[in-house]
Amino acid sequence: MAAARARTTPPPAPSPHVPVLLGPLLRAVAPVSGVWVDGTFGAGGYARALLAAGAAQVIGIDRDPGALALAAPWAGDFGDRLRLIEGRFSELDRLAGAPVDGVVLDLGVSSMQLDQPGRGFSFQKDGPLDMRMGAEGPTAADLVNTLPEADLADILFHYGEERAARRIARAILAARPLATTRDLAALVERCLPRPKPGQSHPATRSFQAIRIAVNDEFGELAGGLEAAERALRPGGWLAVVTFHSLEDRVVKRFMASRSGADGQGSRHAPVQSRARPAFTLATRRAIAPDAAELAANPRARSARLRVARRSDAPAGASDRAALGLPQLALKGR
Numbered sequence: 001m002a003a004a005r006a007r008t009t010p011p012p013a014p015s016p017h018v019p020v021l022l023g024p025l026l027r028a029v030a031p032v033s034g035v036w037v038d039g040t041f042g043a044g045g046y047a048r049a050l051l052a053a054g055a056a057q058v059i060g061i062d063r064d065p066g067a068l069a070l071a072a073p074w075a076g077d078f079g080d081r082l083r084l085i086e087g088r089f090s091e092l093d094r095l096a097g098a099p100v101d102g103v104v105l106d107l108g109v110s111s112m113q114l115d116q117p118g119r120g121f122s123f124q125k126d127g128p129l130d131m132r133m134g135a136e137g138p139t140a141a142d143l144v145n146t147l148p149e150a151d152l153a154d155i156l157f158h159y160g161e162e163r164a165a166r167r168i169a170r171a172i173l174a175a176r177p178l179a180t181t182r183d184l185a186a187l188v189e190r191c192l193p194r195p196k197p198g199q200s201h202p203a204t205r206s207f208q209a210i211r212i213a214v215n216d217e218f219g220e221l222a223g224g225l226e227a228a229e230r231a232l233r234p235g236g237w238l239a240v241v242t243f244h245s246l247e248d249r250v251v252k253r254f255m256a257s258r259s260g261a262d263g264q265g266s267r268h269a270p271v272q273s274r275a276r277p278a279f280t281l282a283t284r285r286a287i288a289p290d291a292a293e294l295a296a297n298p299r300a301r302s303a304r305l306r307v308a309r310r311s312d313a314p315a316g317a318s319d320r321a322a323l324g325l326p327q328l329a330l331k332g333r
Contacts, residue, residue: 018045018296018297018299018300019045019046019049019106020106020241020289020293020297020299020300020303021241021287021289021293021300021303021304021305022045022046022049023293024287024305025046025104025239025241025305025307026049026050026053028237028239028282028283028287028305028307029102029237029239029307030053031053031054032050032053032054032055032102033054033055033056033101034055034056034057034100034101034102034236035055035056035057035058035059035096035098035100035101035102036050036055036057036058036059036100036101036102036103036104037058037059037061037089037092037096037100037102037103037104037228037231038050038058038059038060038061038104039061039089039092039103039104039105039224039228040061040062040089040104040105040106040107041060041061041062041067041068041071041084042062042064042067042106043067043070043071044060044071044074044075046104046106047060047082050102050104051078051081051082055081055101055102056081057080057081057082057083058081058082058083059083059084059085059095059096059100060082060083060084060085061084061085061086061087061088061089061092061095062084062086062087063086063087063088063089063133063134064133064134065086065134065135068084068086071084088134088220088223088224089105089220089223089224089227090219090220090222090223090224090226090227091223091227092224092227092228092231093227093228093230093231094227096231099231099232099233099236100231100232100233100236101232101233101235101236101237102232102236102237102238102239103228103231103232103236103237103238103239104239104240104241105224105228105239105240105241106241107217107221107240107241107242107243107247108217108242108243108244108247109121109133109211119131119132121181121207121211122181122207123181123184123185123188123201123203123204123207124185124201125181126180126181126182127180127181128141128179128180128181129141129144129178129179129180129181129183129184131207131210131211131214131215132214132215133215134215137214137215138214139214140184140210140211140214141177141178141179143155143210143213143214144172144176144178144184144210145176145177145178149166149169149170149172149173150169151328152165152168152169152172152173153165153166153168153169154328155209155210155212155213155328156168156169156205156206156209156210157209158209158326158327158328159208159209159210159212159213159218159246159326159328160205160206160207160208160209160210160212161205161245161246162205162206162209164191164192167191168187168188168191168192168206171187171188171190171191172184172187175187181207184203184206184207184210185201185203185207188202188203188206189202189203208244217247218246218250218325218326219325221247221250221251222250222254222318222320222323222325225238225240225250225251225254225318226315226317226318229258229278229279229310229315229316229318230315232310233310234310234311234312235309235310236309236310237282237307237308237309237310238255238279238307238308238309238310239305239306239307240305240306240307241303241304241305242286242303242304242306243302243303243304244302246324246326248286248304248306249324250323250324250325251306252286252306253322253323253324254318254323255279255281255306255308256281257318257319257322257323258277258278258279258308258316258318259277259278259279259280259281259308260277261277261281261284262322275313275316276311276313277311277313278310278311278313278314278315278316279308279309279310279311280308280309280311281307281308282307282308282309283306283307286304286305286306287304287305287306287307288303288304288305289301289303
């Protein structure tokens with residue numbers, strides 16, 4: 001029956017977003033069947049691939065209404081096999097409404113968002129300092145123009161691992177108000193040495209940090225992993241693609257903790273030997289893109305995929321203090 005579905009699936013429409021690690025993901029969860037949640041729908045690349053591979057239905061969730069609007073010209077081709085919902089993936093269990101057979105999360109900002117100057121995500125294109133993945137809440141401009149210097153430095157250091165965080169924070173206060181991505185990128189460039197060939201743009205870490213703060217990405221990530229555990233039926237798959245070490249650390253620790261593979265514990269995360277593991281790890285190590293994928297899509301260079309399979313144990317609570325979430329106590333928010 002899966003093969004019949006695959007033969008009748010419409011060909012994928014052209015997409016501005018290239019799904020990262022798609023081949024390894026599909027191989028890890030094969031054969032694809034049942035109902036899946038694509039919790040970061042974006043341009044729909046993972047959703048369409050899952051449908052083509054044999055999923056009976058994909059529930060696409062995205063907090064960005066623009067992403068769902070862009071899917072309108074082609075989403076109807078799939079009929080009721082594709083269901084789109086505006087919302088946060090931290091609520092995916094409630095939004096799905098019933099147990100599902102798989103959950104895929106592709107974290108961070110999408111190529112589609114980076115390529116739209118008006119969204120304010122990219123330091124390479126001039127636009128308003130927005131960076132919101134949805135349509136609500138404070139913008140990046142609100143944060144950089146109102147937060148105290150210490151809060152800005154904490155955001156840059158903890159969310160971007162920027163070693164010059166205090167220097168950049170002082171420069172931001174001296175230059176306020178900042179209105180555009182070009183303003184912020186130029187300021188960060190002045191604070192840092194000229195990059196050597198092959199190094200990333202000087203503003204990369206700062207833009208990452210501010211975007212994470214604007215969208216509460218670590219809170220969403222922890223909530224999304226917990227929601228996936230609640231939503232998945234026994235035997236269901238959880239596949240997560242990350243794009244920087246901070247995200248990958250959280251996913252790694254969550255999967256290790258919930259699969260019973262987190263060692264002997266610590267004073268922050270006592271051993272829970274009496275609880276049956278909620279997941280089984282598909283692989284011990286994260287899957288990285290191969291040379292062919294890197295040649296075709298250079299943006300995949302930092303991507304990592306982790307996959308786990310749901311057991312029949314009841315869903316439980318994760319120890320967020322043990323997940324490696326950056327802990328910030330911002331005085332200005």
